[in-house]
Amino acid sequence: MEFIAKTREDTIEVAKEFATKLQGGDVVLLSGELGAGKTTFTKGIALALGVTEPVTSPTFTIIKEYQGKELALYHMDMYRLSGDLTELGLEEYLGKKDGVCVIEWCAVEEIHARVFEISLAYCKEGRRIIIREEERA
Template identity: 40%
Template sequence: MALERESALAYASASQEDTERLGELVAPALADGDVLVLTGGLGVGKTHFTKGVARGLGDDHPVTSPTFALMAVHDGGRIPLFHFDLYRLEHAYELEDTGIFDVLGYEGACLLEWGEQFQDELTDEFLGVVIERMGETTRRITLEPHGSRAEALAQAIDDAVSQNIEGK
């Protein structure tokens, strides 16, 4: 099985590699200021998706979970990628220390793990990437745009997926 397009904005991943591949297909559509909020339970594949995005942007450095650093910057690609993991953050006031307000919505592409808990403090213009665990290695990945830029981004991603994989 390979990455499949189930319907508009909904994809089926059968492996870690498929999820990374989707990230790679997302990368060319990204522009400075784009915000992706990656949603899904522990170990669902948010970091692997990010790995694919970094590779797709042309940054070959390893992507690991920035759980302890809270933020990792991958600036070896076409545009900078800011990878946040807000899992350990308990209070919204702690966001200030992560540096997120310096870049969110302005510079590079921001990918957030566990960002939905602070949705009110962050931005209301973002592309939700919802990853659901269907089985041991199967995932459904759905794009949920919020705002007009996110709508356009989701459409560009969907076009890229349609053109690059088998399926509908």
């Protein structure tokens, strides 16, 4: 699927609509340049999940946990890190049925879950959002 988001609010709306497909244990991998809208997209997912607290980038904390109405949101940022999730002790979050993992700046191959790869990029019209789904069982 591909979308064009002209505004920040459009990005949030695309993310909210996308989040209606998410189930416990799903993993969302976000990629894009700095400022492309990865955290904004995550805010839309959080709103759809019923998270009420403000969602901020976990760049310096590595992971932030939020509780939604039914599912938790595990928001991770791998931007400053070299090494994989296993080396960092974060693999325990992958596939947890009580929540959804959203990981910025991550290209993990060894994920055994339903994975959505979302690419955000600047374009003439605003932001191009491309969503791919893959089952990695």
